Amino acid sequence: MEHADELLELLCENARYSTADLARLSGLPEATVEETIAELEAEGIIQGYTAVVDWDAVSDDRIQAHVELNVTLDRETSYRDVAERVAGFREVQGLRLVSGDYDFALEVEGQNMREVSRFISDKIAPLPEITQTVTHYIMETYKQSGHRFDDGDDDDRLSVTP
Amino acid sequence: MSLEPSERVAHVPPSGIRRFFELAEEMDDVISLGVGEPDFSAPWSAREAAIAALERGQTSYTANRGKRELREEIAADARRWNLEYDPDDEVLVTAGASEAIDLAFRALVDPGDTVAVAQPCYVSYTPGVTFSGGEVLDVPTRVEDEFTLTPEVLRAAGAEAADLLVYCYPNNPTGATMDRAELAEVAAFCREHDIAVLSDEIYADLTYEGEHVSIAELDGMRERTVVFNGFSKAYAMTGLRLGYAMGPKEVITAMNRIHQYTMLSAPTTAQNAGIEAIRNCREDVEEMRSQYDRRRNFVLSRFEEMGIDCFEATGAFYVFPECPGEDAAQFAEDLLEAESVAMVPGDAFGVGADGHLRASYATGLDELREAMDRLERFVS
Numbered sequence: 001m002e003h004a005d006e007l008l009e010l011l012c013e014n015a016r017y018s019t020a021d022l023a024r025l026s027g028l029p030e031a032t033v034e035e036t037i038a039e040l041e042a043e044g045i046i047q048g049y050t051a052v053v054d055w056d057a058v059s060d061d062r063i064q065a066h067v068e069l070n071v072t073l074d075r076e077t078s079y080r081d082v083a084e085r086v087a088g089f090r091e092v093q094g095l096r097l098v099s100g101d102y103d104f105a106l107e108v109e110g111q112n113m114r115e116v117s118r119f120i121s122d123k124i125a126p127l128p129e130i131t132q133t134v135t136h137y138i139m140e141t142y143k144q145s146g147h148r149f150d151d152g153d154d155d156d157r158l159s160v161t162p
Numbered sequence: 163m164s165l166e167p168s169e170r171v172a173h174v175p176p177s178g179i180r181r182f183f184e185l186a187e188e189m190d191d192v193i194s195l196g197v198g199e200p201d202f203s204a205p206w207s208a209r210e211a212a213i214a215a216l217e218r219g220q221t222s223y224t225a226n227r228g229k230r231e232l233r234e235e236i237a238a239d240a241r242r243w244n245l246e247y248d249p250d251d252e253v254l255v256t257a258g259a260s261e262a263i264d265l266a267f268r269a270l271v272d273p274g275d276t277v278a279v280a281q282p283c284y285v286s287y288t289p290g291v292t293f294s295g296g297e298v299l300d301v302p303t304r305v306e307d308e309f310t311l312t313p314e315v316l317r318a319a320g321a322e323a324a325d326l327l328v329y330c331y332p333n334n335p336t337g338a339t340m341d342r343a344e345l346a347e348v349a350a351f352c353r354e355h356d357i358a359v360l361s362d363e364i365y366a367d368l369t370y371e372g373e374h375v376s377i378a379e380l381d382g383m384r385e386r387t388v389v390f391n392g393f394s395k396a397y398a399m400t401g402l403r404l405g406y407a408m409g410p411k412e413v414i415t416a417m418n419r420i421h422q423y424t425m426l427s428a429p430t431t432a433q434n435a436g437i438e439a440i441r442n443c444r445e446d447v448e449e450m451r452s453q454y455d456r457r458r459n460f461v462l463s464r465f466e467e468m469g470i471d472c473f474e475a476t477g478a479f480y481v482f483p484e485c486p487g488e489d490a491a492q493f494a495e496d497l498l499e500a501e502s503v504a505m506v507p508g509d510a511f512g513v514g515a516d517g518h519l520r521a522s523y524a525t526g527l528d529e530l531r532e533a534m535d536r537l538e539r540f541v542s
Contacts, residue, residue, distance in 0.1 A: 010456075014527075022533065024463035025456045160183035160283040160504055160510075162197035162334075 001036050003028055008040070012146070015049040052147045056140075061111045064093070065136060069104035070132040079103070082129045091119050102134070108122060113137060178510035181371040182219040185495065188502045195521040196504040198334060200398035200479070202453075204435065205446035212431045220430055227405070227414075229433050230253025236406050243366065244379045245389065247408040254414050254421065255428045255436075259364045259392035259405030262500050263328070263415070264290050266360050266388050266407065268292065269416035270326060271296035278321040280311045280329035282336060282508060282515035284362070299324055302514025308473045309482070309514075315349045322355045330362035332369055332477025335511040335520035337458075339477035342375045349380045353470045359387040363442060364405070365478040367396035369446055370455045372476075378408075382399040383412055388417075392431070395478070396447050397439045402432035422490035437495030454479050457523040457530055464534040468541060479524040485517050486541050494519060501536035 004024050010017060019037075023030040042048045055062045071082050079097055086106065087095045094107030106124075110116035117135065125133050141149050166172075179196075203209070227233060233249035240247055247253055256262040263286065271277060273295040275440030280285045281299045285318045291298045301319040311329055322326065325474050331340045339496055340348075359377055366374040378387040392405025405428075407417060427433075427493075458481065465472040465483050472483035487493030490507040497503050523530060 024460040027459045027463075034240070117375075123218065157197050157199060157201070159186040159192055159194040160179055160181050160184065160506060161198040162177060 001039055003032065003036055004040060004045070007033060007036055008046070011037075011046070011049075013065065049156075052145045054141065063110055063112055063116060065108045065110075065116050065120075065138060066136045067106040067108055067124070068134040068136075069100040069106055069124070071103050071129045072131050073129065077129055082127075085127060085129075089119070089123060091116070094138075095119050102132075108135075122129060167270060167541050170293060170295070174292050179285060179506060182494065182506055182510065184503070185498060189498065189502055192502045192504055193525070193529050193536070194500070194504040195523070195525060195530075195533055197522050198525060199400040200395065200450065201388055201526060202398040202450050204393075204397055204399045205439065205443040207442050207446075208399065208435040208439040212402070212435035213435035214406040216431060220434060222430065224255075224427040224430050224433055226427055227253065228419055228428055229430075229437070230435050232437050232440075233406075235437055236408070238345065239440050240389075240391075240408060243374060243376045245376055245408065251411045252408055252414050254407045254418050255433060256392075256396060256407065256421065257401075257425055257428045257432075258406075259362065259390045260286055261403075261421070261425060261428075262390050262392075262405050262407035263287070264293075264359065265363060265420050266292055266390075266413070267294040267296065268420050269437070270358065273480045274322060275325045278316065279329045279512070280323035280327070281513045282309070282333075282511035282518075283328075284330055284334050285511065286449060288512065291328075296326075300513045301327075303336075303338075304514065305473060305484070305518075309336040310340050310344050311348050312344070313347050316348070316351050317326075321351075321357070323354040324355070324357050326358050326360060327352060328360040328362070330364065332363075332365035332374070333480075334365065334478055335480050335506070335508065335515065336482040336518075337475025337478050337480040338473075338482075339369055339371070339376070341372060342380075345375055345377045349377055349383050352386065352431050353382050357386070359383065360390065362390045364390060364392050364500045365395050366391060367494075368451055368454060368479060369415065369477045370451075370458060374477075375419055379517055388413055393436050393439055396450075397436075397443060398450065399432070399435065399439065402435055403429055404432040454466060454523065457525075457527060458508050460527070460530060461523050461534065462527075466536070468534075468538050470541070481523065482515075483521065483522050484520050485519050490517055490519055497537065497540055501540045503533045503536050503540075526542055 019030050021031050022033045091108050093109050096105045097107045110114055120133055120135055233253040236253050237247050237249040267290045271294040276292040276299050277296045278299045280300050288298050301321055361377050378384050378389050388407055388409035390407050393399040443495045461481055470483045470486055472481055475481045485493050494505055494507045505519040505521045508518035
């Protein structure tokens with residue numbers, strides 16, 4: 001898959017590029033584009049496609065939180081085991097093991113702060129391996145997955161110049 | 163004395179692009195492929211360096227030739243193209259490459275001197291020659307040569323008699339580039355007929371196939387060439403107005419004599435941004451270049467699919483398709499009116515460009531896709 005990097009870059013920019021556009025942009029034949037993407041999907045390199053949404057612009061009943069988790073491990077319990085238990089919840093949108101002051105960075109989504117708080121206190125905090133949780137509610141998103149959340153119309157160039 | 167413009171000025175028509183600009187400005191929702199500048203902003207670290215310099219109160223003039231630090235960076239950077247210039251007396255920092263080119267005309271051209279202008283080209287060369295009292299000799303390049311300059315077209319135009327030759331590669335408006343072998347033939351012609359060369363290389367960093375070559379690198383050319391470059395295109399710094407000229411001491415000294423009495427020095431804030439740009443913004447330039455290259459592929463493919471003839475432009479951020487209609491100016495106007503897509507008719511860029519349109523791909527991909535869809539609808 002020698003063209004994988006270029007196609008991945010293009011898809012990260014816009015996953016809705018048609019096969020024809022991907023071919024035009026990369027200069028590859030359409031068949032190569034299709035084959036490469038099928039292969040990337042089959043191998044799990046592409047895990048899925050999603051939209052980058054400014055939910056604040058849609059409704060008020062949705063809130064995201066970034067949650068720090070500290071855990072304690074033992075001989076029978078690894079990070080992966082903890083991750084399995086946490087990732088299973090529908091409310092958990094993202095889960096990563098990170099370096100630094102805490103172990104896991106969790107992205108949680110709910111209808112409001114109360115719902116998210118209850119989820120953390122009822123479902124996450126009581127897990128035997130969890131020693132501490134710190135919840136940060138997202139107040140405003142300025143940039144996500146490379147997309148700036150502004151009106152996007154900042155082209156102040158003259159329409160025709162030499 | 164009345165305030166009548168001098169004959170020299172009255173004689174020069176307003177830019178051919180102007181009428182088209184006025185038409186486009188009147189309309190809403192125009193997708194413009196008529197813009198001759200990057201759609202990116204200058205790299206953040208360059209902007210930040212400019213802001214920091216302002217905060218430190220660096221608001222005075224610099225040396226006429228430009229800050230020494232900047233000239234050193236420019237000279238070091240030019241080694242990428244095998245060019246070796248002394249930052250002390252062979253580099254002049256100007257308010258955009260346009261100023262540098264104007265200075266060269268005024269420093270080198272005597273009344274009655276002939277300046278061969280390779281066409282189609284950027285709109286300021288011909289008026290610049292006229293303002294300096296020279297005679298313009300049009301040298302139209304040909305689509306069958308992919309708009310490169312050749313000894314044949316030079317001879318056909320009678321350029322043997324020229325004192326000076328000015329051209330721009332990678333080219334605005336065609337997107338053409340010239341490789342080493344092609345430049346060598348032009349160099350031989352210039353040596354044979356003792357012609358000096360003004361080589362506008364403002365788009366050098368935006369070369370998509372192979373490496374940019376400067377004619378000044380070729381045998382016996384350094385002493386008869388002035389190279390122009392700047393920060394506008396590669397670093398997306400058009401509004402900061404920062405360019406430079408590199409050439410033998412005598413010509414740079416002469417150009418600086420005019421510059422010191424007119425501009426004094428290039429904008430200080432821009433010079434501070436320029437130093438940072440050369441030092442730390444290579445990756446930004448590369449990223450922009452690869453975005454342009456993708457768009458170039460995209461636009462060329464779409465033209466091909468629509469059956470519009472377009473040679474494979476390999477530089478700058480323009481393609482120069484043949485106009486699908488009879489008359490390019492009329493076609494551009496009709497397209498603007500019907501589909502709100504602006505492309506500039508080729509004849510706005512001088513002779514040899516009739517029947518072509520300049521399409522700039524310095525526009526976001528979403529808009530470019532939409533523009534191509536509209537164009538397709540219009541021509542089918």
